[in-house]
Amino acid sequence: MSTESQLLYSQLPAIDRLLRDPAIEPLVTQHGQTLIGELLRQLQLQARETIKHHQRLPDWCGNWAQALSAGLEQWQRPALAPVFNLSGTVLHTNLGRALLAQPVIEAVTSSMGAAVTLEYDLDGAGRGHRDRAVADLLCQLTGAEDACIVNNNAAAVLLMLAAIAPGKQVVVSRGELVEIGGAFRIPDVMRQAGCQLVEVGTTNRTHLKDYRSAINEQTGLLMKVHTSNYSIQGFTAAVEEAELAQLGAEHGLPTATDLGSGSLIDMAQYGLPAEPMPQRLLAAGVDLVTFSGDKLLGGPQAGIIVGKKALIAKLQQHPLKRALRVGKLTLAALEATLRLYQQPELLAQQLPTLRLLTRPQQAMQGSAERLLQVLVPQFAGHFQLRAEPCWSQIGSGSLPVDRLPSYALTFAPLDGRGATLEALAERWRRLPQPVIGRINDGRLWLDLRCLEQEDALIEALRE
Numbered sequence: 001m002s003t004e005s006q007l008l009y010s011q012l013p014a015i016d017r018l019l020r021d022p023a024i025e026p027l028v029t030q031h032g033q034t035l036i037g038e039l040l041r042q043l044q045l046q047a048r049e050t051i052k053h054h055q056r057l058p059d060w061c062g063n064w065a066q067a068l069s070a071g072l073e074q075w076q077r078p079a080l081a082p083v084f085n086l087s088g089t090v091l092h093t094n095l096g097r098a099l100l101a102q103p104v105i106e107a108v109t110s111s112m113g114a115a116v117t118l119e120y121d122l123d124g125a126g127r128g129h130r131d132r133a134v135a136d137l138l139c140q141l142t143g144a145e146d147a148c149i150v151n152n153n154a155a156a157v158l159l160m161l162a163a164i165a166p167g168k169q170v171v172v173s174r175g176e177l178v179e180i181g182g183a184f185r186i187p188d189v190m191r192q193a194g195c196q197l198v199e200v201g202t203t204n205r206t207h208l209k210d211y212r213s214a215i216n217e218q219t220g221l222l223m224k225v226h227t228s229n230y231s232i233q234g235f236t237a238a239v240e241e242a243e244l245a246q247l248g249a250e251h252g253l254p255t256a257t258d259l260g261s262g263s264l265i266d267m268a269q270y271g272l273p274a275e276p277m278p279q280r281l282l283a284a285g286v287d288l289v290t291f292s293g294d295k296l297l298g299g300p301q302a303g304i305i306v307g308k309k310a311l312i313a314k315l316q317q318h319p320l321k322r323a324l325r326v327g328k329l330t331l332a333a334l335e336a337t338l339r340l341y342q343q344p345e346l347l348a349q350q351l352p353t354l355r356l357l358t359r360p361q362q363a364m365q366g367s368a369e370r371l372l373q374v375l376v377p378q379f380a381g382h383f384q385l386r387a388e389p390c391w392s393q394i395g396s397g398s399l400p401v402d403r404l405p406s407y408a409l410t411f412a413p414l415d416g417r418g419a420t421l422e423a424l425a426e427r428w429r430r431l432p433q434p435v436i437g438r439i440n441d442g443r444l445w446l447d448l449r450c451l452e453q454e455d456a457l458i459e460a461l462r463e
Contacts, residue, residue: 008051013064015040023065027072039071040064083434084457088406088447090356091395095436097294097301099352100333104299107336111328118328131316134331137338141264142279144289144306148315149334150324154184156290156303157258161193161221163318164254164288164311168220173206173239174199175232176225180260186225195220205237208247215251222248226276228260228395245285254287254311261395262291262304264341270348270358273394273402278306287311293330295395298353299337300330356450357394357404364407364448365389371409371448374458382420383411392449404449411444418442431460 018024018040019033028036043064050058060067083095091097100108121128135147150156161170170190177199179185190197196218200210211222222244241257248255263275275296278289288311293302303324305315315321326334340350348354368387376385392406413420421444428435435457437446451457 002055004055005051008055008057009048011057011061012044012047015044018064021065024068027065027068031072035075036068036072039068039075043067043071081434083436084453084460085450086408086435086437086446086448088390088392088408088438088445088449089394089396090392090404090450091295091353093396097395098298099356100300101298101337101340101350101352103340103350104333104336107332108329111332116328116332118331129316130325130328130331134335134338137335138304138306141338141341142289142306143282144278145309146307146312148305148312148321149326149331150303150305150321151326151330152301153258153260153290153292153303154180154189155324156305157186158189158193159303159315159318159320159324160256160288160290160305161190161195162320163314164256165220166194167196169196169198169214169216169218170221170223171198171200171211171214171219172223172225173201173210175201175203175206175236175238176227178225178227178230178260186258204232204235206239207237208239208243211239211244211247215247215253219251219253222253222255224255224257226257226259226261228275240284241281241286242284245287248287249285254308255285256288256290256307257281257286259289259291261295262289263296265344265347265354267296270354272357272404282307293334293337296353297337298340298351300333302326302330302334356452359449361389361405361407364451367448367451367454368407368409370454371446371458375409375461378462379411382415383413383424386410386412388445390445390447392447406447406449408448409446411446412442416442428461431463433460435460 015037019028019037024036047058047061050056085092085095087095117128119128119130131147131149134149138144138147148159150159172186177186187197198214198219200206200214224239224241224244241255245255259276259278261275262278264277264279266274266277268274278291281289286307288305288307290303290305291297293299293304305312340347343350348358365387372385372387379385386409388408388410390406390408391403394402394404411421411424421439421442425437425439425444428437433456435446437444439445
């Protein structure tokens with residue numbers, strides 16, 4: 001070790017001394033000696049590394065209290081940080097999908113700080129079933145005989161297969177063997193559930209006779225999967241759920257449909273791409289339907305299974321159900337979300353997902369033009385700003401092919417360098433409330449479909 005390095009190391013104050021520093025003592029009082037001491041040790045380690053590799057002290061060594069405060073602020077920053085979702089994807093998987101409505105937030109908050117009737121029957125003063133209240137609402141809204149709630153739709157499919165067709169063959173069209181983000185593949189799920197996949201038809205065409213010819217004594221389930229994340233066009237054919245349900249009834253076999261997203265309302269009435277509805281599939285004779293809680297439903301992450309009472313009972317009794325069940329916060333959020341559907345006239349305003357999906361393009365255009373006027377003076381030296389029409393997508397892992405007309409504020413670097421855009425995007429991601437856009441066609445796009453707080457965004461971008 002050189003003499004210079006020794007001198008630099010000697011200038012690092014001891015932890016005990018720092019803890020007694022008048023500028024640091026209030027932080028010790030507020031946060032405790034254990035945490036502050038650990039943060040100081042981390043700072044000291046950083047300083048030692050700087051000396052070792054650069055033969056100098058870090059710039060912050062002149063003010064340990066200030067460096068500690070900055071480290072404390074970083075430590076206190078939650079891992080689930082609120083962001084401005086200007087990506088152009090409303091139900092963004094990486095950004096938490098559906099936003100919860102205010103009555104839903106209040107219901108969850110209420111359940112957090114008190115003992116609740118999660119599995120307590122007030123009438124009989126005994127044990128109840130945690131799914132019961134939500135299941136009753138789902139039955140009212142869908143016409144199902146019963147319902148089961150698990151932690152996501154992948155879990156719903158896994159539980160359904162494991163409970164209904166263990167060791168049996170499950171017949172699925174080859175064109176419906178989907179893969180969802182995160183390596184959720186229907187064939188893999190079937191193997192985990194102890195089922196044997198039987199593919200019928202071709203990628204683009206499957207007929208009822210294909211299902212019929214696949215049925216044998218080992219068949220346990222006839223299944224359809226809604227291809228919400230891709231589309232096959234051209235020379236195509238698919239079997240309707242009513243046809244498959246009738247075939248299943250003829251052979252004494254249950255039928256199931258995995259909707260993935262699933263909507264309890266007719267999206268077409270709002271000018272949105274139509275999505276299959278659980279209640280229509282049940283009315284067509286399908287025995288079990290699975291869908292998500294945090295996509296088009298607009299609620300919390302959950303897997304929902306609706307259908308025949310006897311089959312739902314099998315799901316509830318299966319050992320996997322306990323492993324996949326949801327807690328009180330999810331149930332509170334799901335119940336409150338479903339209650340909004342009992343007031344359909346108010347749904348477009350009360351449910352954030354529907355409100356954002358139905359925003360007219362003119363609203364986003366007005367927002368883009370207002371932001372343009374405010375932000376041009378700040379960014380004009382390095383970027384060309386424009387208000388431009390664009391297309392938003394409904395979902396990311398699911399429903400990515402459905403597009404909605406939107407409007408964006410775009411930033412094109414005057415130097416023409418992609419690195420300039422990347423630097424701007426990175427700077428915005430490091431803001432106290434990060435701004436998440438997308439880079440495409442040599443520009444950084446801020447799609448304004450999901451922006452409802454213009455003033456807050458302006459303040460964030462001015463930092």
